[in-house]
Amino acid sequence: MTRKQRRLTLIAAAGIVLALAAALTFSALRDTITFFVSPSELALNPPPPGKRLRIGGLVKEGSIVKEGVLVRFEVTDGAKSVPVRYQGMLPDLFREKQGVVAEGVFEEGVFQARTILAKHDETYMPREVVDALKDKGVWKHNEGAKK
Amino acid sequence: MIAELSHAALALAFALAVAQAVFSLWGAWQNDARLMAVPPLTAFGVLVFTAASFAGLTYLYVTSDFSVANVYSNSHSAKPLLYKFTGVWGNHDGSMLLWALVLAAFSALIGAFAGNLPPRLRANVLGVQGLIAAIFILFILSTSNPFLRLEIAPAQGQGLNPVLQDIGLALHPPLLYLGYVGCSVAFSFAVAALLEGRIDAAWARWVRPWTLATWLFLTLGIAMGSYWAYYELGWGGYWFWDPVENASLMPWIAATALLHSALVMEKRDALKIWTVLLALLTFSLSLLGTFLVRSGVLTSVHTFASDPTRGVFILAILIFFVGGSLALFALRVSELKVGGIFAPVSREAALLLNNLFLSAICATVFVGTLYPLMLESVTGEKISVGAPFFNATVGPLALVLVALMPAGPLLAWKRADAAGVAQKLALAAAASLAIAIGVFATNGAPLYPMIALTIGIFAVAGALTEYATRIALFRAPFAESFSRARGLPRSSLGTFFAHLGVGLSLIGIAAEGGWSVEKIASVKPGESIRIADFDLRFHEWAERQGENYRDIAAIIELRRDGILIGKLAPAKRIFVMRGQQTSEAGIRTFGLSQLYLSIGDPVADRSVALRAYWKPLVLLIWLGGVVMALGAAISLSDRRLRIGVPKSAAKKKLAAVPAE
Structure with a gap:
C-alpha cells in the first residue's frame, strides 16, 4: 500500500465512525429528548x-x-x-x-x-x-x- | 489575623506565579540559561504559599471562625471534626482554592522531577503552568475570595449542606481535581512543544506518566462520585447523565484517548499531531467542566446572566486557553514532522481506531450536554437530554469499542496478522457466547443488556487470553510461563488490568440494567414484602441520635427460606440545624450483588413507603473502575516510565522489548 492509500483508508475509517456517531446523535435527538x-x-x-x-x-x-x-x-x-x-x-x-x-x-x-x-x-x-x-x-x- | 495572613499568602502565590510565567517563557524565548533556572524555584514557592493559604482556611474552619463569611455560610461549630476539614472544599471559593493548590503541587513536582528535560522544554512547560496558576489565583482573589470578613461576627454558622456530610463526597472532589488539574500537565507539554516547533517520541515518554496519573485520579474520582450518588441519594441509580457528571466524564474519555495515542507516539513516533491536539483538548474539556460546574450556568442561564462576574471570568479563562492553544496549534502544526507509517491491520491502526471511537463518544456526550443550553439561549425552548439519549448514542459506540478492545493488545506493531488474532480470541468469544446463552436460558433477558453482557464477558475473557498468550500459558512448561509472568513488563500488566476493569464494569452495568428487580410498597410494622428470594419484614421504627442529626430508621428483618439472615435499617436523617433531611439507604451485600432498601417519609399511621431493589453484580461497576485504576498504578510503576530514567537507558530498554 502506498502512503496515499493508507491515508485514504484512515480517512474512510474516520468518516465511517463519525458518520455513525452523527447518525446516532441526530436520531436520538429526535426521539429521546423531552x-x-x-x-x-x-x-x-x-x-x-x-x-x-x-x-x-x-x-x-x-x-x-x-x-x-x-x-x-x-x-x-x-x-x-x-x-x-x-x-x-x-x-x-x-x-x-x-x-x-x-x-x-x-x-x-x-x-x-x-x-x-x-x-x-x-x-x-x-x-x-x-x-x-x-x-x-x-x-x-x-x-x-x-x- | 489568620484570614488576612492567608489572603496575603495567596496574593504572594499569585505574584510568584506571574514571575514564573514571565521568567520561564521569556527565558525560553531568549534561550537564557539563568532565567530558565528560576522556574523550578518559583514553582516550589507558589506551592508553599498556596498551601499556607489553604492551611489557613482549614484552620479557620476547624476553629469555627464565623467572622469569615465563607466559614459562616458553610460550617457550624457542632459539625463533626472530619466535616470541618472537608467543608473547606465543600463550597465554591474553597474548592477553587483546592484547585489552585493541586495545580501548584503538579507544577512543583514537574520542577522537582524534570531535571532531565531539555532546559527549554522544561522552562516552557513551567511557564505555561505558571500562567494557568496565575490566572486561576487571580480568579480566586478577585471573584471568589474565601477570606472575606463579615462586619459583625455571628455566634453560629449556617452549617454544611447535609448531603455533603458524607465521607464519599468528602473525598470525591480532591480526587477529581487531581485528575482535572493533572490534565494541565499534558496541556503545558503540548503548548511547550508547539512553542518550540519540535516534538519527538521522548516527548510522549515524558507526557505519558503524567497522563497515567491524571487518568488514575479521574477514574477513581468518577467511580467514587458514582458510588456516592448510589448509596446517598436513595434512588439506587449510579449515573444520571447529569451535566455535572458529564463534565467529569468528557476529560476522562479524552484522557483515555490521549493515553493510547501517546503510546503510539512513544513506541512508533507516529500520530504526533493528533496526540498534541488531544493533549490540548483534554485540558480544554477539564476547563469546560470547571466552567459548567462553577459558573452557575447549569442552575440557570438567567442566574448566570444576572450575576456574571464569576461565570464570565471562567468563560474568559476558557476562551483564552482553548482559543490560544488551538490558534498556536494551527500556526505551528505544519512545523511538526509527520511520523512513521503503518498498515491498516496493526497495533497502531487499532489504537487509532480506539481514538476514533473515543473521540466520537466524547463528541456525543459534548453535544448531549451542551445542546439544551445552546437551544435555550438561542430559541428559548427548554428541553432535557437524559439517559435515553445517551443510551442510544454513547451505548452502541462504547459497545463496539469494547468489543474490539481485546484484539488491540494482541496485534503486532507495524503489520499484524488479523487471522491469527481472531484465532487467539476464538475461545474467548465462544466462552462469552456460551455464558450469555446460559444466562438467557436461566433468567431470560432484554436484548440490549444481553448484548452488553456478552461483550463485557468477551472483554474479560479477551484480557485473560492476552495475558495467557504473553506468558505462553499451556503452550510452554509451567515453569517457563511462571518466569515469563514475572518478567512481563509492568506496562503490559497495567494494560491487562485496565482492559479487565473495563470488561468488569460493563458486566456490572449490563447486569444492573437488565436484571435488577424493584419493588415499592407501603408497609406497617409487622408486614412483609418479598423481593428476589428474600422476605423483608418491617419489624419496628427506631430512632438514633447522631452528632448533629437524628435518624428515623425502619428496622427491616431479612429472611431467606424462612431463616433470619440479618437486619437492615434504611432511614431518614434529619439535620435539625438546617431543617433538612437526607435518605440513608440500607444496603446488604451478597458477593457482588446488593439488596438495597430506602424509605419514604414516615406516615402518621406508622406505615412507610418501602422501596427495595435487588441489584445483581452491581458492585462490578465500581470494582471495574478500581481495577482500571490499579492497572494505571501498575503501569506507572514501570521502570521505563519512571521520570528519572535517562534517555539512553530508556532507549536501550525499549529496543529490548520484542515488538509483540
Whole structure:
C-alpha cells in the first residue's frame, strides 16, 4: 500500500465512525429528548397521549394526598395547575410550595409522573421552574436560585 | 489575623506565579540559561504559599471562625471534626482554592522531577503552568475570595449542606481535581512543544506518566462520585447523565484517548499531531467542566446572566486557553514532522481506531450536554437530554469499542496478522457466547443488556487470553510461563488490568440494567414484602441520635427460606440545624450483588413507603473502575516510565522489548 492509500483508508475509517456517531446523535435527538412545559402551556396545548414531557412549577399548598405508595398532588404556576399522579418515593426536598419538576406523560387530564426530580440543595430551584414562574409573575427576585 | 495572613499568602502565590510565567517563557524565548533556572524555584514557592493559604482556611474552619463569611455560610461549630476539614472544599471559593493548590503541587513536582528535560522544554512547560496558576489565583482573589470578613461576627454558622456530610463526597472532589488539574500537565507539554516547533517520541515518554496519573485520579474520582450518588441519594441509580457528571466524564474519555495515542507516539513516533491536539483538548474539556460546574450556568442561564462576574471570568479563562492553544496549534502544526507509517491491520491502526471511537463518544456526550443550553439561549425552548439519549448514542459506540478492545493488545506493531488474532480470541468469544446463552436460558433477558453482557464477558475473557498468550500459558512448561509472568513488563500488566476493569464494569452495568428487580410498597410494622428470594419484614421504627442529626430508621428483618439472615435499617436523617433531611439507604451485600432498601417519609399511621431493589453484580461497576485504576498504578510503576530514567537507558530498554 502506498502512503496515499493508507491515508485514504484512515480517512474512510474516520468518516465511517463519525458518520455513525452523527447518525446516532441526530436520531436520538429526535426521539429521546423531552420538552419542558408549564401548567399554563399544558392547559393551552394538550400534548398527544403517550408523549414524554417535563412539567414544573410549585407544589400547590394542601394538594398532597398520599395513599400508601401512591401520591397525588397539583403543580401550579400561579395561573393554572395540573393534577399529578405518582407511584413511588418522593425526593427528600419535596414539600408544599416548593419547586418541583416531574417527568412523565399527560393522559386524561392527569399527569402520570414517572420521575419526580430531586436536587441536592434546598435553595436550588430547577431553572425551568424559575422561568415558568417568572412568566406568570409569581417569582420574586429575592427568592434567589443561586448556588 | 489568620484570614488576612492567608489572603496575603495567596496574593504572594499569585505574584510568584506571574514571575514564573514571565521568567520561564521569556527565558525560553531568549534561550537564557539563568532565567530558565528560576522556574523550578518559583514553582516550589507558589506551592508553599498556596498551601499556607489553604492551611489557613482549614484552620479557620476547624476553629469555627464565623467572622469569615465563607466559614459562616458553610460550617457550624457542632459539625463533626472530619466535616470541618472537608467543608473547606465543600463550597465554591474553597474548592477553587483546592484547585489552585493541586495545580501548584503538579507544577512543583514537574520542577522537582524534570531535571532531565531539555532546559527549554522544561522552562516552557513551567511557564505555561505558571500562567494557568496565575490566572486561576487571580480568579480566586478577585471573584471568589474565601477570606472575606463579615462586619459583625455571628455566634453560629449556617452549617454544611447535609448531603455533603458524607465521607464519599468528602473525598470525591480532591480526587477529581487531581485528575482535572493533572490534565494541565499534558496541556503545558503540548503548548511547550508547539512553542518550540519540535516534538519527538521522548516527548510522549515524558507526557505519558503524567497522563497515567491524571487518568488514575479521574477514574477513581468518577467511580467514587458514582458510588456516592448510589448509596446517598436513595434512588439506587449510579449515573444520571447529569451535566455535572458529564463534565467529569468528557476529560476522562479524552484522557483515555490521549493515553493510547501517546503510546503510539512513544513506541512508533507516529500520530504526533493528533496526540498534541488531544493533549490540548483534554485540558480544554477539564476547563469546560470547571466552567459548567462553577459558573452557575447549569442552575440557570438567567442566574448566570444576572450575576456574571464569576461565570464570565471562567468563560474568559476558557476562551483564552482553548482559543490560544488551538490558534498556536494551527500556526505551528505544519512545523511538526509527520511520523512513521503503518498498515491498516496493526497495533497502531487499532489504537487509532480506539481514538476514533473515543473521540466520537466524547463528541456525543459534548453535544448531549451542551445542546439544551445552546437551544435555550438561542430559541428559548427548554428541553432535557437524559439517559435515553445517551443510551442510544454513547451505548452502541462504547459497545463496539469494547468489543474490539481485546484484539488491540494482541496485534503486532507495524503489520499484524488479523487471522491469527481472531484465532487467539476464538475461545474467548465462544466462552462469552456460551455464558450469555446460559444466562438467557436461566433468567431470560432484554436484548440490549444481553448484548452488553456478552461483550463485557468477551472483554474479560479477551484480557485473560492476552495475558495467557504473553506468558505462553499451556503452550510452554509451567515453569517457563511462571518466569515469563514475572518478567512481563509492568506496562503490559497495567494494560491487562485496565482492559479487565473495563470488561468488569460493563458486566456490572449490563447486569444492573437488565436484571435488577424493584419493588415499592407501603408497609406497617409487622408486614412483609418479598423481593428476589428474600422476605423483608418491617419489624419496628427506631430512632438514633447522631452528632448533629437524628435518624428515623425502619428496622427491616431479612429472611431467606424462612431463616433470619440479618437486619437492615434504611432511614431518614434529619439535620435539625438546617431543617433538612437526607435518605440513608440500607444496603446488604451478597458477593457482588446488593439488596438495597430506602424509605419514604414516615406516615402518621406508622406505615412507610418501602422501596427495595435487588441489584445483581452491581458492585462490578465500581470494582471495574478500581481495577482500571490499579492497572494505571501498575503501569506507572514501570521502570521505563519512571521520570528519572535517562534517555539512553530508556532507549536501550525499549529496543529490548520484542515488538509483540
